[in-house]
Each structure stands twice: as structure tokens, then as C-alpha cells.
Amino acid sequence: MADAMKAGKISMALPLSASTASELGKTNGITADSGISFDKVMLAFNNDNNSPFSDEQIRKMTRYAIDAKTIAKNAPDAYAPLGGPISPLEDGYEDLSGLYLYNLEQGQRMRTYFGVNYIAPIDILVPKEYESIGNDVKTAIENLNINTNLEVLDSAADVTERMNAGTYNIALTTMSDEGDASVFDNGQSVFHFENGDAQQAYANAMAATNDNDYQARMRDYARAVSENAASDWLYTRKNFLAVSDGLQGYPKNLTDRLLPLNRLTLH
Numbered sequence: 001m002a003d004a005m006k007a008g009k010i011s012m013a014l015p016l017s018a019s020t021a022s023e024l025g026k027t028n029g030i031t032a033d034s035g036i037s038f039d040k041v042m043l044a045f046n047n048d049n050n051s052p053f054s055d056e057q058i059r060k061m062t063r064y065a066i067d068a069k070t071i072a073k074n075a076p077d078a079y080a081p082l083g084g085p086i087s088p089l090e091d092g093y094e095d096l097s098g099l100y101l102y103n104l105e106q107g108q109r110m111r112t113y114f115g116v117n118y119i120a121p122i123d124i125l126v127p128k129e130y131e132s133i134g135n136d137v138k139t140a141i142e143n144l145n146i147n148t149n150l151e152v153l154d155s156a157a158d159v160t161e162r163m164n165a166g167t168y169n170i171a172l173t174t175m176s177d178e179g180d181a182s183v184f185d186n187g188q189s190v191f192h193f194e195n196g197d198a199q200q201a202y203a204n205a206m207a208a209t210n211d212n213d214y215q216a217r218m219r220d221y222a223r224a225v226s227e228n229a230a231s232d233w234l235y236t237r238k239n240f241l242a243v244s245d246g247l248q249g250y251p252k253n254l255t256d257r258l259l260p261l262n263r264l265t266l267h
Helices: 002-006 018-025 056-065 068-074 104-111 128-142 156-165 180-185 196-206 211-227
Strands: 012-016 030-045 078-081 122-127 148-153 170-175 231-244
Touching: 002 012, 002 018, 002 231, 012 018, 018 030, 018 231, 030 078, 056 104, 056 128, 068 078, 068 231, 122 128, 122 156, 128 148, 128 170, 148 156, 156 170, 180 196, 180 211, 196 211
Parallel strands: 122 148, 122 170
Antiparallel strands: 012 231, 030 170, 030 231, 078 231
């Protein structure tokens, strides 16, 4: 597709990786562009009773130790830091990236609540494409005096398979569906997160009888989930595309799932 774009055989190419879009953007007559997706790149915590992350304080101190905003700033596919389970294009979005701002000293203070050997070594799963983020997360957790093991798997599907099997502590994964924040209402999900306040907030949202109430109650739900550090949501991901300079009216947002072309014109 990239070769066809360079040769002028097509006027729009998508979906593209950040690197491919950037490379095409260097070609005369081609513009690289991007929009927002539903994709939420996150560090999933396994809240199961057999995992260290069943402890709320361990989840919270881990979030303090990880500089999520810097990770988002440096990631080529990042639109903006996130901080919670609902992305900007979903109902009930609120920017929650300020809830656990990077504060290693706070994380280390919380670490002193636990004995030196109380916390078992933590296994971190990442797909190959996010190995650099995995290394950052590994270093951050080791700064809490916790031993870690980074496993770099071939693909996101391999990470998902391990999550489904429950054989993980932290997994770098992507949630991609509208409304998938609901999984944190159910302790039977791959996250095994169960919290009474979050469940009540979600029930309230489901009982809303108008859009304004639904939006407000979903914000309450997302905040309850994030305040309890069910996981660590790093950023919302971009969609990338490349277009010929004469193409106008093309969509940018959600182009990985919707492609309305009724306004498309080529000059």
C-alpha cells in the first residue's frame, strides 16, 4: 500500500503505522495525517487473589512510580495521556491523567509499608512493538525495590492469550472497543477487579434515563475505577493515514473502523 501511494496509484492509504505514515509524509505530493481512535494503550494489572496487584496499595504505588505522561509524550502512536478506562471519543470521558502523577518518592514511601521480601517478583508481559515501554515500566517498578521480569512476546495476540489464561501480573495491552470500560464492573474479567464503589457507580450509569445523567454517571464510574488503580491507562492511540495533496474531505477519527467518504473530493 505504501508503494502504491508513492507511485501515485492510490490517493489515500490507511491504516498505517506511525513510522510508515511519517515516511510517506516525506514524499512530495503526500501528506501524513492522523486522528483519534478508541484504542486505549494500558498496563493491565491482574487483580486476582494470587497476584501482588490484589493489594490496592501495591497497585497505587506502582502507578505513582510509572511516569505515564512521559511514556505518552514519547510514544509515536500516542494522541494524549489517558489515566482512566474511557477514551476521548466515548461517552463519559474525563481526563484522569492527573490522578496518579509521577511521584517516585510517594511510591517509595508506600513501599515501606511492606517487608523487603513481601512482594513476589513481578512478571511484565509486552508485545514486541512496545518493548521500549516495557523497559521503562520494568525500571520504574525496580525503583520501588521490587524484582521484575520482562517477557517480550511476539505479538499483542500472544499477550492476550496469557491474560486470558491468567498467567500474568502486568500486561501491556490495548482495549479497542467503545464501551469496554464495563469490564471493570465484573470480577470475572481478565483483570479480576472487583470494587463495591465502582460496581455501584456502574449500576447508577446503567439506570440513567437521559444522556446527561448517563455521561455524568459514567464519569463517576471511570473515576472510581481509576482511583482504585484497577490498571494504569497510559494513552489514547492515534490512527494514521496518508493522502495525496489534492484529496479533501477525508475522515481522520476512527478510521480503523469507520470510513465515511461522502465528503471526499479530489482536486
